[in-house]
Amino acid sequence: MPKEYRTLEEVAGPLMLVRDVEGVKYEELGEIELADGETRRCRVLEVNGSNALVQLFENSTGINLSSSKIRFLGRQLELGVSMDMLGRVFDGLGRPIDDGPEIIPEKRLDVNGQPINPAARQYPQEFIQTGVSAIDGLNTLVRGQKLPIFSASGLPHAQLAAQIARQAKVLGDNEQFAVVFAAMGITFEESNYFIESFRSTGALERTVMFSNLANDPAIERIATPKMALTAAEYKKKKKGMHVLVILTDITNYADALREVSAARKEVPGRRGYPGYMYTDLASIYERAGRQQGKPGSITMIPILSMPEDDKTHPIPDLTGYITEGQIILSRELYRKGFMPPIDVLPSLSRLKDKGIGEGKTRADHSNTMNQLFSAYARGKDAKELMIVLGEAALTDIDKLYAKFADEFEKRYIAQGFDTDRSIEETLNIGWDLLRILPRSELKRISDKFLDEYYDKK
Numbered sequence: 001m002p003k004e005y006r007t008l009e010e011v012a013g014p015l016m017l018v019r020d021v022e023g024v025k026y027e028e029l030g031e032i033e034l035a036d037g038e039t040r041r042c043r044v045l046e047v048n049g050s051n052a053l054v055q056l057f058e059n060s061t062g063i064n065l066s067s068s069k070i071r072f073l074g075r076q077l078e079l080g081v082s083m084d085m086l087g088r089v090f091d092g093l094g095r096p097i098d099d100g101p102e103i104i105p106e107k108r109l110d111v112n113g114q115p116i117n118p119a120a121r122q123y124p125q126e127f128i129q130t131g132v133s134a135i136d137g138l139n140t141l142v143r144g145q146k147l148p149i150f151s152a153s154g155l156p157h158a159q160l161a162a163q164i165a166r167q168a169k170v171l172g173d174n175e176q177f178a179v180v181f182a183a184m185g186i187t188f189e190e191s192n193y194f195i196e197s198f199r200s201t202g203a204l205e206r207t208v209m210f211s212n213l214a215n216d217p218a219i220e221r222i223a224t225p226k227m228a229l230t231a232a233e234y235k236k237k238k239k240g241m242h243v244l245v246i247l248t249d250i251t252n253y254a255d256a257l258r259e260v261s262a263a264r265k266e267v268p269g270r271r272g273y274p275g276y277m278y279t280d281l282a283s284i285y286e287r288a289g290r291q292q293g294k295p296g297s298i299t300m301i302p303i304l305s306m307p308e309d310d311k312t313h314p315i316p317d318l319t320g321y322i323t324e325g326q327i328i329l330s331r332e333l334y335r336k337g338f339m340p341p342i343d344v345l346p347s348l349s350r351l352k353d354k355g356i357g358e359g360k361t362r363a364d365h366s367n368t369m370n371q372l373f374s375a376y377a378r379g380k381d382a383k384e385l386m387i388v389l390g391e392a393a394l395t396d397i398d399k400l401y402a403k404f405a406d407e408f409e410k411r412y413i414a415q416g417f418d419t420d421r422s423i424e425e426t427l428n429i430g431w432d433l434l435r436i437l438p439r440s441e442l443k444r445i446s447d448k449f450l451d452e453y454y455d456k457k
Helices: 159-166 188-201 216-238 251-263 277-285 312-320 331-336 364-388 394-411 423-434 446-454
Strands: 006-014 015-018 027-035 039-048 053-055 069-072 078-081 089-091 107-110 125-129 149-151 177-186 207-214 242-248 295-304 324-331 343-351
Touching: 078 216, 107 216, 107 331, 107 394, 149 159, 159 177, 159 188, 159 242, 159 295, 177 188, 177 216, 177 251, 188 207, 207 216, 216 242, 216 251, 216 277, 216 295, 251 277, 251 295, 251 312, 277 295, 277 312, 295 312, 312 324, 324 331, 331 343, 343 364, 364 394, 364 423, 364 446, 394 423, 423 446
Parallel strands: 089 207, 149 295, 149 324, 177 207, 177 242, 242 295
Antiparallel strands: 006 015, 015 053, 027 039, 027 069, 039 053, 078 107, 324 343
């Protein structure tokens, strides 16, 4: 039986000081029992000699310090896991919120997980199809990769997140695939949108969803991505599944970190965020990957909204250091009505070359990808020149490139949030667009592929 203490002293917001404790450990869970028998959960944030600073998962309203008692449970935050989690919706602490029955867990896992030995990591090299041309064709997602989406206030990253969760699949026979979707600090309307979107398309059956609302406590928001990754790790290790983890919005998670740090009166770092935010984000992102000799993988798409559209803000800045590239959403494309508004030129998947080619996507993929990038960049330059000097100043070939850029945005990027394109469709649309240009301009594609695809109309 856990020892009980009646030495609750100070309360400051969600924080509480407990004196004269023994054997209490960092991040250990506790229960506070009020005079009327109500219990509230807490977690140890700091231990200093015989004093413990705890943070409440619920609010501190109504707690009478003199008549309340606390007991420490001797364990950290855990998630009860089971294959029955597929198709279910949980809150940020792993409790069902979809009116379904409680999960009967096969085991309970520490949400902090076990780090992957760097020497045992396997290099990501298999293609994951998202059904989104701007990602699959030009910034390809590879199993075991961490590929964040950089968005901004007002841009439709929620719709893109839902689209990827609905459409993502691994190509190949007998491959088990699941999605773990964690939403942090979202509104009730957004949560309902995600749930109904997955349910109406049948995608919920292969998805585990964790939903933390904006009015839920900050401590729960900090736990949400760890809960999601624990569920993903269970499916990867126990069942050898390939799991895609989508985390939205990392900015809300980082703001919760800052809130807790401020409550603890820690010395702030850049923009008020704690100095350990890099380490904290790395402890989440680095749980993705593959292990040598073991089936299954965890691929991660963290989504974050950049405050003031600033790529140098600490959250996107630190995320960029830890992850392998970024998908950037463009306000300019959004204003034009092109959905999803993915700006392919500054976007980058550092591992894309490992996941494409013969046997993975198609042999011509690498050549056409490089040619599309080159042609689109030149087409955008031609359009800018046209704005400054007028169309008459452009050469005939520049006019073709300008036309290519317009058609590329309309047909390749602007596919909408409900269109699921196979990699074959994406590559074929790329060839249709390249035929706008004369064959002599396609210098990045080998003659073998030009003979096979360019001349085939």
